[in-house]
Amino acid sequence: MRVMAQMSMVMNLDKCIGCHTCSVTCKQAWTNRSGVEYVWFNNVESRPGQGYPRTYQNQDRWEGGWTRTRTGRLKPRAGGRIKKLFSIFANPKMPAMQDYYEPWTYDYEHLLTAPAGDDTPVARPKSLLTGKDTKVTWSANWDDSLAGGNEIAAGDPILQQMSEQVRQEYEKAFLFFLPRICEHCLNPSCAASCPSGAIYKRAEDGIVLVDQDRCRGWRMCVTGCPYKKIYFNHRTGKAEKCTFCFPRIEIGQPTICSETCVGRLRYLGLMLYDADAVGKAAAVKDEHALYEAQKSVFLDPHDPQVIAAARAADIPDDWITAAQRSPIWDLIMKYEVALPLHPEYRTMPMVWYIPPLSPVVDILRDTGHDGEDLDNLFGAVDALRIPVDYLAGLFTAGDPAPVTAVLQRLAAMRAYQRRINLGEERDESLAAAVGMTGTEMDDMYRLLAIAKYEERY
């Protein structure tokens, strides 16, 4: 066992309102400068949708992440180092600017400087790349709120995997949001893809960074990252990525995206894990087993053996305490409501998500049933407007069971708390039905609903 610490994040998608505040505050602080106008270290995607850059989740096309060989080893999907070496001058697996979007501004100055004429001056859109007139046709979240409907959503790689089951009819429309930052993976394929060795994972907190001096701009990391969360600064010729706000983390402040999240849905915390177990866990054969495999890598910070090993590994006591108080541990391991994003990429991502509940479908409404009643509770989960299969395509390599389990816990929590809210008797059977006690229900409710500042970070 080799204990290491990892700064991690959980986002509760059930609370995400899709407001993009995280994206904007991040951009204002980090990337509102030339060369990275198109870059959003944090972005929020409307689901269904194609994402940013477009269709990045389609690894048949972009070849990001790892693939498991017949011999049970991992190799970058885009090819090993030999292949990389041969394709180093012409990497065809790179998103083009159009796959992100062409950044633009408007000719505001014209409003003030227009000479007297016959018409009212207007501010035309101008490309920030060429400075010329442009037509705005795509942006970082053009999928917003069902805009485009079938036309755009049809390009959603997750939908395409399950197109037989989901119809994009108006009546069945669904929507939720997926905020994304760098996953700061335990098994980062970007680092493995870098010919210059410029990408590293900080030993003390696992934050993945690009050494701005060593980066030679090969851009293999852009290909290697299946989440497309490394970007090329076309001004400096270097790769840049989310830094997990390390200058803030180091002085005890949450990341900007977390602290400014007005939906109050982001949790930050330290996780201890066994660094020696990562490789094996990432290489388990069954993709459905990857979720459990990654959980098996995490070390219980309350376990005396783990604590001793952590101390032996020179992890300070206050870090061990932080790991014990970590809301991430509770959400992933204790309440088991958080799931990894695309475990099938085998990068062991460390930004996890609580999947969203959504309205019950018409079946329940028309039969006059109340979705909160115990009898209907689990039936309601299966009938939610957001298809469980879609969520499974994001979080569990397509296995619906863990997603259903999470949604049942959330639904049970609501039913359990409703009785308390109305001053009625607690119904312990509601908690037991999802394998929890009433006390655990209360604790989980507090963490998810009350979510005070000091409990989130």
Next chain:
Amino acid sequence: MAGATERAGRALLAVGGLVRRAEVSADGRTLHQIGGREADSFYRDRWSYDKVVRSTHGVNCTGSCSWKVYVKDGIITWEQQQTDYPSVGADRPEYEPRGCPRGAAFSWYTYSPTRVRYPYARGVLIEMYREAKARLGGDPVAAWADIQADPVRRRRYQRARGKGGLVRVSWDEAQEIVAAAHVHTIGAYGPDRVAGFSPIPAMSMVSHATGARFLSLIGGSMLSFYDWYADLPVASPQMFGDQTDVPESGDWWDASYLVMWGSNVPVTRTPDAHWMAEARYRGQKVVVVSPDYADNVKFADEWLPAQPGTDGALAMAMGHVVLKEFFVDKVTPRFADYVSRYTDLPYLVALEPVDGGGYRPGKFVTAADLGETGAEAAFRPVLWDSATDAPVVPGGSLGDRFSEAGVGRWNLDLGDIVPRLSCAGGEGAEIALPRFDNDTPELMRRGVPTARVGGKLVTTVFDLMLAQYGVARPGLPGTWPSGYDDVDVPYTPAWQEPITGVPAAAVARIGREFADNAERSGGRSMILMGAGTNHWFHSDTTYRAMLTLTTLTGCQGVNGGGWAHYVGQEKCRPVTGWSHLAFGLDWARPPRQMIGTAFWYLHTDQWRYDQYGADVLTSPLAKGEFAGKHTADLLAKSARLGWMPSMPTFDRNPLDVADEALAAAPDNPAAHVAQELVDGRLGFACTDPDAPENWPRVLTVWRANLLGSSAKGNEYFLRHLLGTDASLRAEEAPPEKRPQDVVWHDEAPEGKLDLLLSLDFRMTSTTLFSDVVLPAATWYEKHDLNTTDMHPFIHAFTPAINPPWQTRTDFDAFHGIAKVFSDLAGPRLGVRQDLVAAPLLHDTPDAMATPGGVVRDWKTGEVPAVPGRTMGKFIVVERDYGAISAKMGALGPLLDRLGTTTKAVTVDVNRRSRFWAKSTAPSAVASPTAAPGWTPTSGPARPSWRCPAPPTAGWPPRASSSWNGAPANGWPIWPPSTRASRSGSPTASPGPSR
């Protein structure tokens, strides 16, 4: 081959690991850098700053969020939300972090190319002005008058509006032109021809107050904004007798049943949405009514996709279910008790016979019908007391509000009275009720039980309501729905289905759940509303159908229940101090304030195109008062009878009217004015808005984008008000559809406005069309205050940097204009008397001006013209035009003498004004009365919050009579034009107190 490549790759990886300054994991896949992190100093440098300043955003978004503004090297870099809100309790979510991406991007404006950095003026105008001024011996006022007197030159610069050609000018020259235009207009046409538009004081109340103070002191007309927001503002006064008042968003947490109705909370209430998301975890059930799959539907348990504009039908059907199942099939004690105490449901209404047999609801039965005398008797409604089995006059009605007899009775204490909700058991009478669900309004015939009181056939409001909703009871005459599934008759669940598209079963169930939850939770069912349902004609009726649901179920006034309505940032929390500052009430009362809707309707000539008569959608039971009337006729009537303000008021300069009235009747100038109006020698400007002497001449817009945003009917503004190119396609009304009481000119004027002045920090549709544009400081460059109804905090603006380039705060800009104005106006205008026409006001004894709700018009001779009774009030106010600047910067004497009055509650502020005088350095401006003053550098934000306001110390008022009696002598003030004057029957609708 694949195997060989893989082996080679692994070898390469291993070698790579050897040559790096890093620790490589055993499998070679992960490496941990040790040392060598200097290259990341870039990000550390990026995350560095010199100071963090607390400020907020002065925008009408209702959020009102506190922000940290970061400054580095004197440059604003970025902003993030403050997280230091006071805790709301251990077991509730907090307000942190409030903010949204719009606010997070505001610092972009500071240095953006759209920033207005210098004063600008229309090039063609500035050339004319300079030429005229040089020619006329350097006299700015003469130069302005010279241009205005020449139709050719005037049209030339008006035609250039909005077509580029702005040129930089100095502040001195800009102020001089602006001041000259004001002086000329006041002298030539009257001060009420000067208008100001700046909406939503709460979003930056100091900036608003400064401009409003200048305009109010000179006698200009401040235009309202709230009444311009569809039919929203009237619903709440109709229902509760008070302006829109709602719980803060933290109260959503307390609701156990939440209907989001026409409010897409994640998008429009971004910083508050989390309360809703979190409350679901308490088991709150969430229902969304929205025609589309809006963002908030994601959070809903149920989605009712009602067609746009059909929300009223949906609410009526829910009300049908609630009344039937919770009032008729069984009596819900909590609901019955609530409506008996807090609503007018038990009050008695007289029935009037109608042609063709049967009755219709008439007026409330009042104490006057029982033989009580006194002016207030007609304003004291009657109910039936079960305890004594007799009619009784309970307290808490309007008649108790402003009368000596009512002292101690203006409350909801029923004592031993047991209100009887229904006349059930009495003889049934058939009544006619209108229905509007078909192409032409028709009548429904339904029955109510009756009684006889004071010689009249009466029933209760509750009985009428059951008839209206179509909830049948045995033994009553009339035609009733056969059940919930009756498609043909209002207002069943099945009836609404073809209208709204929502299944009848779903409506019935949600209505039932809403009430059931209210019963089980003690009233914690809430309707969270927004503007989504109100952009329709008569949307006040839609609102009332929704408010009836929360009222019937006893939710109003309960934490977690009732209507939670948010459209704009209307809540200016320190309203008392702010309004006295803003409207110069320390120097003169009343100020001139004008309803924006009517002002623009008339002065942009939209009335000339309006072919939609006032009698459209008239009830078949109506008495024909609107027959053949044009909306402009109704405006003329409302001005004539004093229901609404009307600016410009008269067809003459009010300074001249005052001189004439004072000369003719020094002791009673108002009576003289009334007689002149009766005799027709004096007219209202609104009856001839296209006559040049009645045009508004100067308009100042600040904190606003009037054109392109607030202006409804932009092309009318462009053509008729501004006189520039417009894409107006509408046709003028044909002769038979024109107003009767308003003069029609064959040619509509183009270009009524002499000067459009705007103050802004960015280029907007309004600055593009302005004659003079003054560069304003942004929200990160000034002191100001900001409040909202979404939370109880007062947020301060603090400058992160000083106003850059030649920008100025609104405070400095208006004080600068006032100085130049005073210098020019003193010798030319001197001290004048100004005749101000003020309307009859809500929250004052004026509310009892129309006994029985019967309208009588002095113009037709039905009643004599009595100012303050059958018409508005006419009040002479002194204007010392040379002292405007000095008065702006000093606290006038009226606060000491008259105190402050808000909603008829007067507070003595002497103690505080003395404290303020002591704690404030003597003003640098010569104060006419040596009253305490303030200078721009002393912080303009101070007077506003130091002026005593009800929510702070000094409350409750010491003089108890001012709470339950007439306001102290002097003029009561009203909130900033947000109050809809109540016309018609001012009958009591006692609502619950929060």
